[in-house]
Amino acid sequence: MTTVDPARRGMTTIRQADPDGSESPGPAAANLHAPRGRRVNLGPTIILVMGSLYCVLPVLWIFIAATKSNGQLFSTPPYLPVFSGAFWDNIKAVLSYDNGIFLRWALNSAIYAIGGGILSTVIAGAAGYALGKYRFTGSRLIFRIIVAAVLVPQILLAIPQYLLLAKFGLTNSYASVILPQLVSPFAIYLCKIYAEASVPDEIMEAARIDGSSELRIFYSVGSRLMLPALTTVLLLQFIGIWNNFLLPFVMLSNNNLYPLTLGLYGMITPIGGGLASGYSLVVAGVLLAIVPLAALFLSLQRFWRLDLISGSLKA
Amino acid sequence: MAIVPAASAVQAGAAGGPPRRRKIRSSKLPVLLVAPALVLLALFTLAPAIYALVLSLQKVQVSGGLLGTTTHQVFAGISNYTATFTDPEFWASLGRMLIIAVIGVPATVIMATLFALCLDANKARLTTFSRLAIFLPYAVPGVIASLLWGFLYLPATSPIGGQDINYFGNRAIFFTVANVAVWGVVGFNTVVIYTALRAVPADIYQAAQIDGAGELKIALRIKLPLIAPAVAMISLFSVIGALQLFNEPTALRPLANAISSTWVPLMRVYTDAFVTNNIYGGAASAFTLLVMTVAATVLVGVAANRLIRRSSR
Numbered sequence: 001m002t003t004v005d006p007a008r009r010g011m012t013t014i015r016q017a018d019p020d021g022s023e024s025p026g027p028a029a030a031n032l033h034a035p036r037g038r039r040v041n042l043g044p045t046i047i048l049v050m051g052s053l054y055c056v057l058p059v060l061w062i063f064i065a066a067t068k069s070n071g072q073l074f075s076t077p078p079y080l081p082v083f084s085g086a087f088w089d090n091i092k093a094v095l096s097y098d099n100g101i102f103l104r105w106a107l108n109s110a111i112y113a114i115g116g117g118i119l120s121t122v123i124a125g126a127a128g129y130a131l132g133k134y135r136f137t138g139s140r141l142i143f144r145i146i147v148a149a150v151l152v153p154q155i156l157l158a159i160p161q162y163l164l165l166a167k168f169g170l171t172n173s174y175a176s177v178i179l180p181q182l183v184s185p186f187a188i189y190l191c192k193i194y195a196e197a198s199v200p201d202e203i204m205e206a207a208r209i210d211g212s213s214e215l216r217i218f219y220s221v222g223s224r225l226m227l228p229a230l231t232t233v234l235l236l237q238f239i240g241i242w243n244n245f246l247l248p249f250v251m252l253s254n255n256n257l258y259p260l261t262l263g264l265y266g267m268i269t270p271i272g273g274g275l276a277s278g279y280s281l282v283v284a285g286v287l288l289a290i291v292p293l294a295a296l297f298l299s300l301q302r303f304w305r306l307d308l309i310s311g312s313l314k315a
Numbered sequence: 316m317a318i319v320p321a322a323s324a325v326q327a328g329a330a331g332g333p334p335r336r337r338k339i340r341s342s343k344l345p346v347l348l349v350a351p352a353l354v355l356l357a358l359f360t361l362a363p364a365i366y367a368l369v370l371s372l373q374k375v376q377v378s379g380g381l382l383g384t385t386t387h388q389v390f391a392g393i394s395n396y397t398a399t400f401t402d403p404e405f406w407a408s409l410g411r412m413l414i415i416a417v418i419g420v421p422a423t424v425i426m427a428t429l430f431a432l433c434l435d436a437n438k439a440r441l442t443t444f445s446r447l448a449i450f451l452p453y454a455v456p457g458v459i460a461s462l463l464w465g466f467l468y469l470p471a472t473s474p475i476g477g478q479d480i481n482y483f484g485n486r487a488i489f490f491t492v493a494n495v496a497v498w499g500v501v502g503f504n505t506v507v508i509y510t511a512l513r514a515v516p517a518d519i520y521q522a523a524q525i526d527g528a529g530e531l532k533i534a535l536r537i538k539l540p541l542i543a544p545a546v547a548m549i550s551l552f553s554v555i556g557a558l559q560l561f562n563e564p565t566a567l568r569p570l571a572n573a574i575s576s577t578w579v580p581l582m583r584v585y586t587d588a589f590v591t592n593n594i595y596g597g598a599a600s601a602f603t604l605l606v607m608t609v610a611a612t613v614l615v616g617v618a619a620n621r622l623i624r625r626s627s628r
Binding site: 039040041043044045047048049051052054055056058059061062064065073074078079123124126127129130131133134136139142145146149151152153154155156157159160161162163164179180182183185188214215218239242243245246249250260261262264265268269279282283286289290293294296297298301304 | 342344345346348349351352353355356358359360362363364366367370426429430432433434436437438439440441442444445447448449450451452453454455456457458459460462463464465466467471472473474498501502506530531555558559561562565566569570581584585588589594597598601604605608609612613
């Protein structure tokens with residue numbers, strides 16, 4: 001196994017893993033599962049249920065908490081919902097908070113995550129394809145640099161990035177949040193590995209013989225064959241940017257530009273642990289921030305190809 | 316992540332792998348395709364790192380004259396670094412971060428591996444539901460997760476005994492913060508390990524099953540060694556994540572008095588740069604942290620690589 005070319009190994013991994021991430025076991029696995037009786041394997045099932053509860057209950061609780069007015073939040077049993085209509089009042093209060101700035105924050109988050117996600121995926125896909133399918137002057141050195149850059153934690157650079165952008169007066173803008181997140185060395189690395197494994201030289205050669213230009217081969221052959229990897233990279237980048245807090249935290253001072261994370265943080269900061277007049281507001285805000293993304297996420301589950309990550313590293 | 320295995324894999328591929336037929340063409344396309352990434356990398360990774368280094372070697376000098384005082388940057392040598400290294404609070408923040416890492420990293424790796432093995436176990440039920448459920452927190456940004464858990468911990472609203480247990484106490488706070496961080500990443504890591512498990516051909520287990528090996532034995536003796544590289548990789552992910560801890564303690568700070576403004580190193584850098592306006596000292600701390608993180612990543616990567624080699628031998 002150690003002598004297997006890593007790229008090829010990555011390819012087999014990708015092929016063997018479930019293409020749609022569904023629960024259907026492969027044919028070999030089916031044979032293994034079928035002949036035994038119906039007895040449930042209790043140990044693992046119990047562990048899974050406990051794990052699920054750990055992960056889901058906090059989110060369910062925020063639903064319960066959101067049904068309460070601020071007073072009820074402190075006076076009713078914390079694990080029981082209240083049906084007094086406070087839920088809709090809370091939602092309305094969040095949506096109308098500060099002239100409806102919550103929706104503005106949500107829109108900003110979407111702009112940062114979708115805009116930055118698409119652009120960084122295109123940049124990573126192009127670079128990964130070039131490094132994976134061509135050898136040119138410096139290509140190996142460039143790949144080494146990119147591998148080394150994966151080591152540098154981007155988050156530690158947020159403050160130096162701010163100081164540098166401040167020199168040019170570029171902070172406190174959409175660009176200041178998007179630009180530093182446009183290049184992801186890890187995404188380039190994934191795309192390179194995937195391009196090597198999934199874009200066959202034979203097809204590229206055939207296209208050349210047919211008279212296609214290199215550019216045409218890239219967008220009509222290469223980018224299509226790389227689509228599964230690009231989708232996964234897009235989702236990873238989207239979530240990475242959506243979840244990023246420190247970068248907008250240092251870059252932005254105008255709260256019209258805030259993403260949701262920063263906006264909600266700003267809502268809790270003045271409240272603190274003291275007299276909590278606005279807890280119900282923040283609770284409803286947290287709920288509204290979680291639900292759409294969680295729904296989007298779970299519905300896109302079959303596009304997640306995390307085997308790319310685990311497969312890319314087997315040596 | 317797993318850079319070290321990756322880099323060595325690339326070298327192995329170049330040296331020992333089958334020769335790849337790759338035509339050298341005089342097309343400019345590949346250079347054009349790489350160029351945007353390289354330019355952005357230079358502008359937003361290399362330049363800020365160098366700028367931090369330059370700033371860290373400077374200080375502000377105030378010179379008083381007849382026409383009032385003026386300030387200007389002067390070369391400071393390594394004085395900002397000596398200030399950082401001799402500041403007990405710097406080491407204390409590093410220590411607090413390490414405590415959280417020591418709690419959180421093993422918890423993440425063990426839980427993710429356990430969940431993945433259970434998802435893959437023969438005749439386990441509710442696997443589709445569990446996989447979705449365990450993955451769910453990944454969709455919740457760290458700051459939002461911290462606010463959510465903050466309400467779960469807060470005595471006034473806690474459904475998990477916050478009235479009796481002080482989750483924000485001086486010791487408990489480490490577990491509190493670690494828990495929020497673990498909750499956020501365990502699902503992603505579970506799926507990474509699970510996909511690695513699914514990639515193992517099932518006939519590998521069949522022989523063991525015919526020999527009468529139980530499910531537990533198969534999981535521990537066969538599956539676990541096979542997914543060792545993936546486990547090593549998520550360990551590396553988790554260590555890197557722990558070294559960059561910022562979101563969770565920052566978002567919990569308004570609720571917890573135990574968290575100071577310099578509680579973990581990255582919070583200290585932030586406080587230096589934006590609260591006390593000591594950007595030179597902040598730059599020195601940031602650069603020190605950068606070097607430490609890269610060094611730690613390389614060390615863990617090399618160790619993980621060794622471990623994989625040994626286990627696959």
